[in-house]
Every structure is written in structure tokens, then in C-alpha cells.
Amino acid sequence: MSIADTxxxxxxxxxxxxxxxxxxxxxxxxLFSVVLMAVQLGLYLGASKMIxxxxxxxxxxVWIMAYGTKNFEEAQPIDARLRVxxxxxxxxxxxxxxVSAFTEWKxxxxxxxxxxxxxxxxxxxxLSPWNIxxxxxxxxxxxxxxxxxxxxxxxxxxxxxxxxxxINGNRVKVAGLTEGIRSFTTSPFVFTTxxxxxxxxxxxxxxxxxxxxxxxxxxEHTLVxxxxxxxxxxGEVLTKAEFxxxxxxxxxxxxxxxxxxxxxxxxxLIVGTVIVAQTLYASTKDHITEFATLxxxxxxxxxxxKVILTQAGLSAxxxxxxxxAIALAVTHATHNTALPMAMxxxxxxxxxxxxxxxxxxxxIAAINKxxxxxxxxxxxx
Amino acid sequence: MSATVxxxxxxxxxxxxxxxxxxxxxxxxxxxxxxxxxxxxxxxxSLELYPGELTLLMGPSGSGKTTLLSILGCILAPTSGKLAIxxxxxxxxxxxxxxxxxRRHVGFIFQGYNLFPTLNAEENVKLALxxxxxxxxxxxxxxxxxxxxxxxxxxxxAFPGTLSGGEKQRVAVARAIASQPSLILxxxxxxxxxSENGQQVMALLANIAHASTHAVLAVTHDxxxxxxxxxxxxxxxxxxxxxxxxxxxxxxxVRKLSPGSHxxxxxxxx
Numbered sequence: 001m002s003i004a005d006t007x008x009x010x011x012x013x014x015x016x017x018x019x020x021x022x023x024x025x026x027x028x029x030x031l032f033s034v035v036l037m038a039v040q041l042g043l044y045l046g047a048s049k050m051i052x053x054x055x056x057x058x059x060x061x062v063w064i065m066a067y068g069t070k071n072f073e074e075a076q077p078i079d080a081r082l083r084v085x086x087x088x089x090x091x092x093x094x095x096x097x098x099v100s101a102f103t104e105w106k107x108x109x110x111x112x113x114x115x116x117x118x119x120x121x122x123x124x125x126x127l128s129p130w131n132i133x134x135x136x137x138x139x140x141x142x143x144x145x146x147x148x149x150x151x152x153x154x155x156x157x158x159x160x161x162x163x164x165x166x167i168n169g170n171r172v173k174v175a176g177l178t179e180g181i182r183s184f185t186t187s188p189f190v191f192t193t194x195x196x197x198x199x200x201x202x203x204x205x206x207x208x209x210x211x212x213x214x215x216x217x218x219x220e221h222t223l224v225x226x227x228x229x230x231x232x233x234x235g236e237v238l239t240k241a242e243f244x245x246x247x248x249x250x251x252x253x254x255x256x257x258x259x260x261x262x263x264x265x266x267x268x269l270i271v272g273t274v275i276v277a278q279t280l281y282a283s284t285k286d287h288i289t290e291f292a293t294l295x296x297x298x299x300x301x302x303x304x305x306k307v308i309l310t311q312a313g314l315s316a317x318x319x320x321x322x323x324x325a326i327a328l329a330v331t332h333a334t335h336n337t338a339l340p341m342a343m344x345x346x347x348x349x350x351x352x353x354x355x356x357x358x359x360x361x362x363x364i365a366a367i368n369k370x371x372x373x374x375x376x377x378x379x380x381x
Numbered sequence: 382m383s384a385t386v387x388x389x390x391x392x393x394x395x396x397x398x399x400x401x402x403x404x405x406x407x408x409x410x411x412x413x414x415x416x417x418x419x420x421x422x423x424x425x426x427s428l429e430l431y432p433g434e435l436t437l438l439m440g441p442s443g444s445g446k447t448t449l450l451s452i453l454g455c456i457l458a459p460t461s462g463k464l465a466i467x468x469x470x471x472x473x474x475x476x477x478x479x480x481x482x483x484r485r486h487v488g489f490i491f492q493g494y495n496l497f498p499t500l501n502a503e504e505n506v507k508l509a510l511x512x513x514x515x516x517x518x519x520x521x522x523x524x525x526x527x528x529x530x531x532x533x534x535x536x537x538x539a540f541p542g543t544l545s546g547g548e549k550q551r552v553a554v555a556r557a558i559a560s561q562p563s564l565i566l567x568x569x570x571x572x573x574x575x576s577e578n579g580q581q582v583m584a585l586l587a588n589i590a591h592a593s594t595h596a597v598l599a600v601t602h603d604x605x606x607x608x609x610x611x612x613x614x615x616x617x618x619x620x621x622x623x624x625x626x627x628x629x630x631x632x633x634x635v636r637k638l639s640p641g642s643h644x645x646x647x648x649x650x651x
Contacts, residue, residue, distance in 0.1 A: 007504060007511035007520075014499035293495040296456055297556075298484025299512040300477060375456045378491055379447050379568055 008303060012310035015290075019283050023315070026279040030319020030355060031326065033272020038327030038351055040264035042341035044252070046334075047261070049342055050184045051251050052244045054118065058127040060096070060212030061221045062228060063243045067236045070254070071247040073116050073185055075100060077207040078235055085231050086211050091224040094214035096126035099197045101209060102187060106166040107157025114187040115156070117167065119197020126212045129191040134161050135176025141193060145175035151338060152188035153177075167200040184251050186338055269358055276319075276362035280312055284366035288373065295375040304373075308366050316359035320352055327351075401468075402429035403486075403563045403596040404453060409462035411448055411619075422448040424619035425462070430564065435590040435597045437606055440616035446600040447568060449616065453598065454487055454566045455479040467563050484513050488557030490567035490586075490599075494549040496541040502528060502552045503537040509556045527555035531585055547578025554585055558595070565589065567599040571606055583609040 016023055054072050055063075064086055066076035077099075086095035098120045105115040120126030128137060129147040139145055144164070148156060156165060164173045172190070181189055190200075198205065215224045221239045228237040238246065252258025284291070291304050331343040411423040422445045430436055430453075440446050451457035452464065455471055456479075464471045467486045471479065483489075496505050506524035510516075515523060528537050531551040541549055550570060557565050567586060571579035583599075587609040590597040599606065607613065607627070615623035 006516070007500075007508040010504060011497065011500065011508060018499045289495065290497055293491070293497075294508075294512060295480065296454070296483070296489055296495075297509050297512050298480050298482075298487065300480055300484075303512060376451050378456075378489070378495055379451055 008306055009310055012307045013314060015283065015287055015307075016311045016314055019286065022279045022283050022286075026276055026315045027319045027322060029272055029275025029279065030315060030359070031323040032275070033268045033358065034320055034323025034351060034355055035326050035330070036268030036271070037265045037354060038323065038343070038347070039330055039341060040261045040268065041347055041351070042327065042331060042343055043339060044258060044261040044265070045344065045347055046340045046342035047184055047257065048248055048252065050182050051247050053181065054100075054127060054189070055240060055244050055247060057130055058098075058212055059125050059214060060127075061215040061240055062213040062225050063238050063240065064095075064211035064213060064228060064232060065209065065236050065238070065243075067234065069236055069246075070250040072100065072243075073102065073183070073187070075209045077101075077203060077209060078211075080206050080208045082232055082235055083208070083211045086213050086228060089224065089227045089231050091216050091219040091227060092213055093216045094124075094212075096120060096124040096212040096214070097194060097208040098126045098210040098212055099194060099201060099203055099208050101201050101203070102185075103167055103201055105156055105172075105188070105190065108163065108165055109157050111157065113155045113157070114185075115167070115190045116183060116185070116187050117190045117192065117197050117200050119192050119194045119200075120212075121194045124194075127191075129176065129178045129181065129189075131179045131181060133177050133179045137176070139175040140191065142173075142175055144171050144173040144196075145192065146172045146196075147176040147178055147191040148174055148188055149181040150177045150179055151182055151336060155186075155188055168202055170200050172200065180340075182338055182340065184257075269354060272355075273358045273362050276312070276315065276359055277365050280308065280315075280359075280362050280366045281369060283311065284308060284369050288369070289377065291370045292373050292375050292377045295373055296378045301371060304370050305367050308363050308370065309360065312359040312363040312366075313356065316355045319359075320355045323355075324348065324351070400432050400594065402431050403467060404428075404430040404598075405463075405465045406453060407463050409449065409452055409459045409464065411445075411452060411457065412460045413448070422619055423452065423459070426616075426619075426621050427462075428614060428621060430596040430598055432563065432594040432596050433590060434611040435587045435599065435609060436612045436614060437610040438598060438600045438614045438616055439602060439607075441602060444616045445619040446602075446616055448619075450566055450568055450598070450600045454489060455483050486563050488560070488562040488565040488595075490550070490553050490557050490565065490570050492569035492572045494541070494546075494553045494573075496549055496552055496556075498541050501538050501540050502533060502544065502548075502555075505541070505552055506556045506559050510559055513560045515560060523559050524555075527559035528552070530558065530589075531555045545578070546574050547581055550574060550578070550582050551585065554582065554589070558589055561593070561595075563594065563596065565595050565597045567597065569601055569603070570599055571601065571603050576605060579603065579605055587611075 064082055066078050069075045080097060083095045083097050086092055100118045102114055103117055104112045106112045118127060122128055122140060140147055153159060158174060161174050161177060164171055183189055215221050225237050225239050294304055331341045334341045407427040409423055409426045413420045413422050426449055438446050452459045466482060500508060503524050506527055507520050510520045510523055528534055531554050533551050536548060570582050583606050586597050589595055610627060613625040614621050
């Protein structure tokens with residue numbers, strides 16, 4: 001027999017729906033908490049995805065960069081001959097040069113916007129634009145061609161493919177559009193070829209920003225990393241996972257952005273817990289004579305605790321359902337913005353678990369109240 | 382203690398057989414408050430309750446009736462004295478063990494009914510059975526049988542808010558008897574009822590006592606309840622000051638006496 005078939009469940013369910021005002025307050029509290037947690041954690045997740053997207057999409061197992069590089073966008077130039085040193089290292093199958101740096105994009109209609117120029121050669125297979133929605137990847141080799149994300153058309157002062165801009169006095173022409181390639185720095189990525197990127201960034205020919213290393217199948221990435229470190233003592237060599245972690249750590253924690261987002265989620269959890277605890281306590285107090293009657297009839301403390309926890313659980317499920325409906329609507333609404341909120345099955349599951357824990361913790365005060373019930377009160381007239 | 386006791390009631394021909402006492406209390410004392418405010422609510426009460434009998438505990442307000450009922454129902458711990466229900470001593474038992482004892486052996490009927498307003502009549506009875514561990518079809522069958530027994534088969538789906546006072550108390554009686562406890566304790570069961578409903582409830586309690594192995598103890602100060610009693614214990618100032626056993630009329634169903642007609646019980650142990 002399932003729990004839903006028991007009178008304990010029926011009592012919890014009826015008591016919950018009998019106190020309509022308290023139920024509404026409880027659900028609003030949980031809903032507020034779920035939405036706040038979902039938005040904050042969704043933004044955290046979305047931001048995290050943005051931060052690591054270029055690292056994840058690059059065809060590299062190990063990254064070589066300037067010593068002390070904190071994140072993908074802010075790397076300093078390194079000597080291009082490091083690529084040769086990398087290729088000479090056992091276990092390395094490919095070493096692809098890439099440049100990436102901030103620079104000003106001058107809008108055709110006046111004004112400028114900071115952008116991040118990323119350049120690799122298509123035939124090398126380093127980091128090409130992905131999610132292309134207009135134009136073809138081969139078009140990136142055309143004269144002055146660049147690919148940008150359509151989310152940033154307004155920031156770049158253009159309307160689409162064929163429009164032009166200027167970077168460091170060099171004309172660039174939009175040859176293709178991507179969708180969903182956003183930058184945590186809010187500076188749009190501008191994808192182009194390696195040499196054109198160097199020209200746009202006025203970078204010397206013997207300089208690059210990264211060497212993207214592909215490790216031979218079956219070889220431990222950390223072993224190759226160590227070998228590269230031995231060969232390239234003046235550079236920084238990180239595995240993909242290490243570079244991801246470093247970039248995330250910098251943007252999310254060194255800048256405080258992530259702490260603010262997680263802090264908001266924690267605040268939502270606390271506010272939700274307090275509201276649910278108050279309403280559950282009030283409901284328990286309202287039904288205290290009933291609980292005393294149950295005790296007088298011989299119910300165990302556990303039976304009464306289950307009634308309260310079932311009420312808390314039902315509230316959690318309902319509040320979560322309403323809260324997630326709103327959170328999904330917000331996720332959809334932010335889909336095409338510069339800072340999209342992410343929602344994954346994992347986050348949805350975590351939020352459900354957090355909601356259940358929140359309501360269970362909220363039930364402690366109410367459980368404490370009924371634990372102290374003196375069943376003698378049933379004889380009070 | 383003998384397994385079976387046969388009693389004679391004065392003026393009664395047939396002797397009634399009764400089993401061993403369901404409840405044995407000896408030297409029960411209950412002190413309430415502390416220091417200068419200390420009050421002895423119960424001052425050394427000893428009594429036994431037998432199956433098949435409706436016993437009234439009568440006394441004026443403040444005489445200790447309800448305190449004694451709370452102690453006999455294992456809800457309130459005595460300051461001193463011994464109590465055993467269905468052969469199980471309560472001394473040294475913790476709250477959970479006492480709850481289990483109540484669950485297994487005691488049914489309560491309260492003056493204020495104490496029904497659950499969000500549950501209908503059948504569900505109220507089923508909840509009490511759920512507490513006692515009776516689940517599934519057995520729970521439904523026992524709940525419906527108890528409601529049939531109290532004449533509320535037609536009101537099973539009615540919620541307490543739509544029931545009359547008498548009906549509510551009959552639901553409370555059904556709740557108390559559904560799991561067939563050996564002891565039923567009723568606190569002023571007729572106090573909130575009019576004369577007709579009060580008589581119906583008392584007749585019900587008397588029938589329940591006589592038709593089964595229940596021992597029923599009702600605390601009351603309502604003289605209208607006397608005609609239904611097999612035995613009347615009088616309590617004053619925390620002490621049992623008298624015990625009356627009204628004569629039976631030979632009828633096996635409900636024995637009625639005129640209020641105030643109290644005959645001293647004579648017991649003869651076999």
C-alpha cells in the first residue's frame with residue numbers, strides 16, 4: 001500500500017488544503033524561493049557555460065599560453081615557436097596556433113564596442129565558430145571575413161551578413177552569423193582566420209596567444225602536459241580541465257560575480273525556509289488539539305511527525321511545480337539575451353532536492369512543537 | 382486474582398459472569414503544582430474495572446474525576462500508586478510505551494468530541510484504526526461496522542461540521558470501539574448533548590459494555606446517565622467515597638434506574 005492510501009496522508013492533505021490562506025502563503029514562499037534559486041543558479045550555470053564554451057569547443061586536450069593567464073579572453077602573446085616545441089614533445093599529434101585578444105570594434109554608424117577577436121585557421125581545426133545560422137564556415141576564408149553572434153548585432157552596430165565594421169583601421173565584413181556564442185565579458189567574439197586576427201590585433205607575425213595541443217589517443221593528458229612543461233619552461237601548460245577550472249575560478253570567484261549569484265540562491269533558500277517554517281508552524285499550532293487527540297488515541301510521535309512532514313512534502317512538490325513553471329518561462333525569455341539563464345535536468349533535479357530539504361528543515365519547528373504536546377490538553381473543555 | 386468472578390446484584394436472580402479486571406489501579410495519588418501551590422488532586426484511589434460493565438465516575442466539579450480519568454487512560458502519570466491495563470503494569474513506561482498501551486487497549490471518548498474537521502465520519506474512524514496499525518480493506522470494514530453499530534451508516538460521508546452534537550458523539554464512540562479495545566474511557570460524554578441525544582449515547586455505551594468484553598468508564602456529573610450504569614463510583618475531593626451497583630432488571634440489554642436509586646454493591650468471589 002502506498003503512502004497516498006493511508007489516512008495519515010489523507011489527514012496531511014486535507015489539513016493542508018483546509019487552511020487555504022496558509023497554503024497560499026506557503027506556496028508563494030516556496031515559489032519565490034524556487035524562482036530565485038532557479039534564476040540565480042540558472043544564471044550561474046549559463047555564465048559558467050559561456051566562460052568555458054571556447055575552451056570546450058576548441059579541439060584541444062592541452063593548452064599552452066603565457067604564464068599567469070587567468071582566463072581565455074585575457075591571454076598575453078607568446079612566441080609562435082612554442083608550437084614547434086610542442087610538436088616535438090612525445091604524445092603530441094597536433095599543435096594549432098591561435099590568437100585571441102580584446103580590441104575595439106568600430107561601428108559603421110559611429111561609436112565602438114569592445115570585442116574579442118579569435119583567430120585560427122579552418123584547416124587546422126582549432127577553434128572555429130559553431131552554431132552557424134547564416135553563411136558557411138568556408139566563407140571565413142574570404143577577404144575581410146569575420147563571423148559574429150547575432151545576439152550582439154546591436155552592440156556591433158550592424159544588422160547582419162554583409163555589413164562591415166572596422167578593427168584597428170582594418171575593414172571587416174560579416175560573412176556569417178552564429179547563435180548562442182556569448183561572452184561572459186559581454187564583449188562579442190569576432191571569429192576569423194589566424195593571420196587576419198593577427199593583423200586586426202596588430203600582433204607581430206612571430207607571436208600567437210595559444211597553442212592548442214591534441215594528444216595522441218590513449219595517452220594520459222597529464223603526462224603530455226608534464227612533458228610540455230619540461231620543454232616549455234617559460235610558458236603555462238594546462239590540461240583542458242585545468243584551463244576550464246582556472247577560467248571559471250577567475251570570472252566567477254575572483255571577480256565576485258559567481259559569489260553574488262550563489263549568494264542570491266542561498267538568500268532564496270533562507271527566505272523560503274523561513275516562510276515555509278512560519279506557515280507550517282502556524283498550521284501545526286492551529287491543529288494542535290487534533291495532534292493531541294492523535295497522541296491520546298495512542299499514535300506514536302513518529303506518526304504525527306509523518307503527518308507534518310507529509311504536509312511539508314506536499315507543499316514542496318506544489319511550490320516546486322509552480323516555481324519551475326515560472327523559472328522555465330524566465331529561461332525561455334532570456335534565451336536570446338546576452339546573459340541567458342540555463343536550465344538543465346541536473347539543475348532542475350538539484351532544485352527539487354533543495355526544495356524538499358528546505359521544506360523538511362522548515363518542518364523542524366512544527367515537529368518540535370508537537371513533540372512537546374501534552375495529550376492531557378484533550379480533556380480541557 | 383481469580384480468573385472469573387460471579388457477582389450477585391441485590392434483587393437479581395441470575396448471576397452475571399465477569400472476567401478478570403481490565404484495569405487495576407491501587408493507591409493512585411496525583412499532586413499538581415509545586416510548593417505552596419501544590420494540590421493533591423487524587424489522594425489514593427484504588428479501583429478495578431471489569432469487562433461487560435459500564436461504570437460511572439461521578440462527582441462534583443474539581444473532585445478529581447478528569448484527573449483520575451487521565452491517569453487511568455495513561456495520559457497523565459500518577460505521582461504514586463500502581464496501574465495495570467490488560468495485565469500490563471504502566472510503572473516505568475515512557476511516553477512512547479504508554480502511547481502503545483493506549484493504542485492497543487484504550488479507546489477514548491471526549492466531551493468536545495475531538496473529531497478531525499477535515500475528515501468525514503468514516504475517515505475519522507479509519508484514522509484511529511490507522512494509528513492502531515489497521516490498514517487496507519480491514520480498516521474500511523471495521524470503520525463501517527463501528528458506524529453501523531452506532532447507527533450512523535447513513536452518515537458515513539458526512540463531515541463533522543454537518544453533524545449534530547449527538548451524531549458527532551456517536552462518531553466518537555464508533556472511533557473508540559472500532560478497534561475493539563478492552564477499555565473505553567469517556568469524559569463527560571453527555572455534557573454537550575441535549576437530553577435525547579445524551580440518553581442515546583449512554584444507551585449506546587451501556588450496550589457496548591454489555592454486548593462485548595469492553596470495560597467502559599464514563600466520567601460524568603450528569604444524573605441522567607445513572608439509569609444506564611452497572612456501577613457508580615462516587616469521587617469527592619480526590620477520594621472514592623462510595624460505590625453503588627444499581628440492581629439490574631433482568632434484562633440483558635440496558636438496565637435503567639431512577640436517578641438517586643443507589644444500592645450498595647455486594648460482591649461474592651467464587
